[in-house]
Amino acid sequence: MFDSLSEKLQATFKKLRGHGKLTEKNIQEGLREVKLALLSADVNYKVVKKFIEDVQQKAVGQEVLSSISPGQQVVKIVHRELVELMGESFRQPALAPAPPTVIMLMGLQGAGKTTAAAKLARRFKGERRNPLLVAADPYRPAAAQQLNLLAQQLNVACFIGAPGQTPLKTCRQALSQAKETAIEVVIIDTAGRLHIDEGLMAELTELKQALSPHYIWLVADALTGQEAVRVAQGFEQAVGIDGVILTKMDGDARGGAALSIRAVTGKPIKFVGLGEKLEALEPFHPDRIASRILGMGDVLSLVEKAETLYSEEQAAELEKKLRSNRFTLEDFSSQLKQLKKMGPLENLLELLPGMGNSKALKGLKPDDKQLLHTQAIIDSMTQAERLNHKIINGSRRRRIAVGSGTSVQDINKLLKQFTQMQKLVKRLPKSSAGLGRMRGLPFS
Amino acid sequence: MKPKPPNKLGWTKRLRHGLSKTRHSFVHNLERIVRGQRAITPEILDEIEELLISADLGVNTSQTVIDYIQQELKRRELKDYLSIKNGIQERLLQIIGTNHNGLNLTATTAVIMVLGVNGGGKTTTIGKLAYRYQKQGKKVVLAAADTFRAAAVEQLKIWGQRSGAGVIGYQTGADPSAVVYDAATAAKARGADILIIDTAGRLHTKKNLMEELKKMKRVVGRCIPGAPHETLLVLDATTGQNAIIQARQFHQDLELSGLVLTKLDGTAKGGVAIGIVAELGLPIKLIGVGEGLDDLQDFDAQEFVSALFYGEDNEKD
Structure with a gap:
């Protein structure tokens, strides 16, 4: 229902063409659509109310521009306001001058604290900061074990207290161990608790007072509804929040919870969890989530993803090869590997505008296996074949098919696609602008 | 602890x-x-x-x-x-x-399959269910088919110890359908009354993971005719409007028999469940109202709605 917000607005505002200015009356209907859309995205109703008032104020009196439709114009205003409401862009959390930096995670049961803790540890490890995970959840069965297993996967240290020990004692021991060893960041995974559970909230306050963590982050589930605000307020009032980690953003929830938490507590969203794998944690970008809430896609994330894996030089080299027709199957294969590094194709598609929930694409499940098969075919070729695909005759095709576990038809299909691509590239305009755009998207 | x-x-x-x-x-x-x-x-x-x-x-x-x-x-x-x-x-x-009809457990070995997104409370719900039926003198076997999340099998085993139910589970990374197959075979061999299958949490948008669930369902159906007798979607009461999309997708892929609403002891009312019932016609079968072993109850619509509305002035008990 959400992807169509901009379309709905286009339709609503169509009749506005020819009006000189946006007036309170003629944007009313459009704003109702915006309101319903935000509510369906789980943005808190109080936040929505205030937001609509603000937008109305900004929109009324604006001239209807001839270059864009009034619908687009309002979308633009709404988007800008959403970004503003979402707060500042990502800032790397500063580490304490005297290590270790202590980060305490808290949240409701099942929000994803343990997974988020491990993901954070992986991130710090990637920055060459030595992390220590601390299991301070003695209630949920096997919670400590879960954290320990994740720590083993990441090859980072994990501290588990003796059975039956209070979280406070566990954390104290962990901290003194961290000070003795070369630990730079201590990440405390606390037990899930309800914001109205006074006993367990007091436990957090106690931890806060005793350990004075540098950061206390609330782990919140992106699927949360109107409740998000009450939860955030509960934790803010009882313990105090420095920032928020938003989890489960890899689903199709619009993440209105993020907006609500930010708007009500004023605390920034730091990271978003985008999958079950431990690398699926990314910095939060207000503008991107605003687009997502409005169903506008997230081209920026896609481009950035491509950029981190794809240097300027690589792009230039590729372009040269394509131009001079020296682009071989070997290059193709390395391109595929790059593409794979960007994550599952499904996730990539979601970042494209209109793709999130588009009906036409509903049935289309980009097949990561297809990539794997293609890769296997190329891997089963000899060096000579990869450098000059023209020598691949019938008997070679049979051999490659057997070697890669595919059929001769598959080989034929791949080679056909490859020649077509080569032809296509030849026809591209000579200006580098055309190819420049291809830089991020190997075979779009 | x-x-x-x-x-x-x-x-x-x-x-x-x-x-x-x-x-x-x-x-x-x-x-x-x-x-x-x-x-x-x-x-x-x-x-x-x-x-x-x-x-x-x-x-x-x-x-x-x-x-x-x-x-x-x-x-x-x-x-x-x-x-x-x-x-x-x-x-x-x-x-x-x-x-409001409770769970359909009339079969010789009744099979309950429990699904839902990550962190909804599946394993805890299963632990409470096992405790409830063991206490009623029924023999319960639990299948630890969440082979993805670290320590999920251990978590279920602890619940098994608490309730006295048998747990069939292998190491993390095992094929969940194989676990289901072995658990179904074991349940039959042991003459268990109830087999409850714990599955890994998954977002409804992950097509391959939904396929995995379908396979598990087929496998248990082959081992025990008519199984699963209950396919329950566990829903966290704090979930917002996305729950409707979740339920629709799970229902389309796996033909649910009902919902379990968890974490109702917070301030969330699980109002979205009403929308799901309205749209999909699925009954809410169980509700979770706390972390204790006894905190899983049969759903009662009248109670649910009036509990939502009772004010201080006309509190009856």
Whole structure:
């Protein structure tokens, strides 16, 4: 229902063409659509109310521009306001001058604290900061074990207290161990608790007072509804929040919870969890989530993803090869590997505008296996074949098919696609602008 | 650590206790809006709609409730707080339906398959279910088919120890369908009354993971004819409107038999469940109202709706 917000607005505002200015009356209907859309995205109703008032104020009196439709114009205003409401862009959390930096995670049961803790540890490890995970959840069965297993996967240290020990004692021991060893960041995974559970909230306050963590982050589930605000307020009032980690953003929830938490507590969203794998944690970008809430896609994330894996030089080299027709199957294969590094194709598609929930694409499940098969075919070729695909005759095709576990038809299909691509590239305009755009998207 | 001691309060009271924060705000707000008004104006209806949306009922369900009130306003005099309150309650009950049948466990080895997104409370629900049926003298086997999340198998094993149910599970990374197959075989061999399958949490958008569930369902159906007898979707009461999309997808792929609403002891009311019932016609079968072993109860629509609405002034127990 959400992807169509901009379309709905286009339709609503169509009749506005020819009006000189946006007036309170003629944007009313459009704003109702915006309101319903935000509510369906789980943005808190109080936040929505205030937001609509603000937008109305900004929109009324604006001239209807001839270059864009009034619908687009309002979308633009709404988007800008959403970004503003979402707060500042990502800032790397500063580490304490005297290590270790202590980060305490808290949240409701099942929000994803343990997974988020491990993901954070992986991130710090990637920055060459030595992390220590601390299991301070003695209630949920096997919670400590879960954290320990994740720590083993990441090859980072994990501290588990003796059975039956209070979280406070566990954390104290962990901290003194961290000070003795070369630990730079201590990440405390606390037990899930309800914001109205006074006993367990007091436990957090106690931890806060005793350990004075540098950061206390609330782990919140992106699927949360109107409740998000009450939860955030509960934790803010009882313990105090420095920032928020938003989890489960890899689903199709619009993440209105993020907006609500930010708007009500004023605390920034730091990271978003985008999958079950431990690398699926990314910095939060207000503008991107605003687009997502409005169903506008997230081209920026896609481009950035491509950029981190794809240097300027690589792009230039590729372009040269394509131009001079020296682009071989070997290059193709390395391109595929790059593409794979960007994550599952499904996730990539979601970042494209209109793709999130588009009906036409509903049935289309980009097949990561297809990539794997293609890769296997190329891997089963000899060096000579990869450098000059023209020598691949019938008997070679049979051999490659057997070697890669595919059929001769598959080989034929791949080679056909490859020649077509080569032809296509030849026809591209000579200006580098055309190819420049291809830089991020190997075979779009 | 030991599980928390079972709470001595009756479940209705506990549900009300859990819902009390909401109840306060909902009932009080409704009262604030309606009391003292001479007529129900569109503005007042707007405010009531907001109130319903704030309970996660969603735009559509809230609209049908408002439509109903509007209709009733024409038909009869709905002007005071109580009659409006009753009007909303009536409509919600119509949606949820009052015939609440529990779990269908008549088969020799009844199989319950439990699904849901990550962190909804599947394993905890299963632990409580196992405890309930073991206490009734039934023989329960648990299948630890969440082979993805670290320590999920261990978590279920601990629940198995607490309840006395047998647990079939292998190491993380094992094929969940194989676990299901072995558990079904073991359940039959041991003459178990109930087999409960714990699955890994998954977002409904992950197609391959949904396929994995379908396979598990097929496998258990081959081992035990008619199984699974219950396919339950576990839903966290704090979930917002995405729950409707979740339920729709799970239902489409796996043909659910009902919902389990968890974490109702917080301030969340699980209002979105009403929207799901309205749209998919699925019954809510169980509710989780706390962390104790006894804190899983059969769903009762009447109780659920009235618990949502009981104010301090007419608290009965």
